[in-house]
Amino acid sequence: MKPLSLYIHIPFCIAKCGYCDFNSYALDTLLEKGHAEEDWARRYADALTEEIKSRTEAFSLEGREVGTIFFGGGTPSLFPAEETRRILDLIAATFDSGPDCEITLEANPGAAEAERFGALREAGVNRISIGVQTFDDEALKRLDRVHTGDDAERAFRSAREAGFANVSLDLMFGIPYQTIEAAAHDIECALGLGPEHLSAYELTIEPGTAFHARQARGELNGLPDEETALRMWELRDSALGDAGYERYEISNFAKPGFACRHNLNYWRRGDYLGLGAGAHSLMAGKRLWNHARPDVYAQNAADPTVGKERVDDPQKALGEALMLGLRVKEGVSLGRLAQECGADPEEAFGELFRELENSGLVARENGRLRLSDKGTLLANQVLAKFI
Numbered sequence: 001m002k003p004l005s006l007y008i009h010i011p012f013c014i015a016k017c018g019y020c021d022f023n024s025y026a027l028d029t030l031l032e033k034g035h036a037e038e039d040w041a042r043r044y045a046d047a048l049t050e051e052i053k054s055r056t057e058a059f060s061l062e063g064r065e066v067g068t069i070f071f072g073g074g075t076p077s078l079f080p081a082e083e084t085r086r087i088l089d090l091i092a093a094t095f096d097s098g099p100d101c102e103i104t105l106e107a108n109p110g111a112a113e114a115e116r117f118g119a120l121r122e123a124g125v126n127r128i129s130i131g132v133q134t135f136d137d138e139a140l141k142r143l144d145r146v147h148t149g150d151d152a153e154r155a156f157r158s159a160r161e162a163g164f165a166n167v168s169l170d171l172m173f174g175i176p177y178q179t180i181e182a183a184a185h186d187i188e189c190a191l192g193l194g195p196e197h198l199s200a201y202e203l204t205i206e207p208g209t210a211f212h213a214r215q216a217r218g219e220l221n222g223l224p225d226e227e228t229a230l231r232m233w234e235l236r237d238s239a240l241g242d243a244g245y246e247r248y249e250i251s252n253f254a255k256p257g258f259a260c261r262h263n264l265n266y267w268r269r270g271d272y273l274g275l276g277a278g279a280h281s282l283m284a285g286k287r288l289w290n291h292a293r294p295d296v297y298a299q300n301a302a303d304p305t306v307g308k309e310r311v312d313d314p315q316k317a318l319g320e321a322l323m324l325g326l327r328v329k330e331g332v333s334l335g336r337l338a339q340e341c342g343a344d345p346e347e348a349f350g351e352l353f354r355e356l357e358n359s360g361l362v363a364r365e366n367g368r369l370r371l372s373d374k375g376t377l378l379a380n381q382v383l384a385k386f387i
């Protein structure tokens with residue numbers, strides 16, 4: 001049995017960023033509305049421990065090997081380190097998570113004091129992913145971020161001082177009024193810090209966000225046109241490639257040996273258990289998702305499932321495996337997919353493969369299918385064809 005991945009969602013933030021469509025809530029607002037208590041962190045950690053115990057029993061997971069653990073958000077670095085340790089101790093006592101287990105925690109500059117990093121490292125976290133987005137203070141304000149570029153540099157240095165040898169930075173491009181020179185400067189600043197991993201993705205305007213509402217009112221100005229965005233993609237790929245980072249997924253780059261194993265497990269459609277408010281799981285051909293609101297989640301922590309769907313129908317499983325697997329640079333082995341999903345990809349999608357190949361969007365070599373460079377630029381449109 002392949003190792004399991006665990007995802008733990010911490011849905012609290014200092015403030016809500018205008019572009020954010022994650023299941024995250026400004027903590028002050030939750031407290032004001034009575035949807036969180038003063039001791040919110042302890043109560044939320046209690047709910048997580050209850051969920052871990054009930055899921056372990058429901059899926060007979062005791063002693064199962066866990067290869068990766070990921071605290072995502074929201075802002076997990078806002079969560080007290082002692083509560084993170086409590087969760088990790090319970091995981092260690094319940095599962096087989098050996099010394100090789102990759103344990104990532106997302107941190108935001110401004111919610112990531114040096115002291116907390118030290119305690120997190122001691123609790124067992126061995127990878128930090130810092131949400132920098134940009135080093136330009138004006139651009140950060142436009143994104144409603146609550147930190148500065150200097151805060152981001154300080155957070156990185158604090159992570160190093162605390163002993164983290166595996167640090168990832170998130171960068172965003174296509175920010176309103178961002179020029180190509182400004183995007184280049186961000187990459188330069190990030191490279192100057194020398195992280196092991198970089199996620200560099202384009203701003204997208206998602207429904208339900210404040211940016212989407214502003215766009216609908218015609219008030220979101222300064223977004224780069226298609227050609228400028230394309231030049232930013234090219235600049236990103238060449239600058240990071242020249243600096244020795246390999247692009248192993250559409251938006252993810254790593255030095256050799258530092259690709260994020262947790263995310264690779266998602267893209268390879270491995271089993272993962274999502275814990276916390278709004279978290280999704282894929283377990284033994286079944287997808288489940290939890291109540292999104294933290295208070296409703298906590299009230300139902302013994303079984304917070306609000307939805308489930310079987311995804312082991314061969315056709316559906318194939319479509320999903322292609323949509324996820326093609327994100328990775330190496331693409332997918334069609335033979336392996338046939339074995340794993342119980343259906344022949346050629347029979348199910350042969351016509352679409354040929355159409356995409358003729359348009360130069362995918363390439364087939366040695367039984368593998370992968371996105372071409374052009375297909376990578378148009379990945380969202382190409383991948384949507386498989387669902």
Ligand code: SF4
Pocket residue numbers: 012013014015016017020021022024073074075108131
């Ligand atoms: S810090 Fe991250 S999760 Fe929180 S609101 Fe901003 S983008 Fe969303």
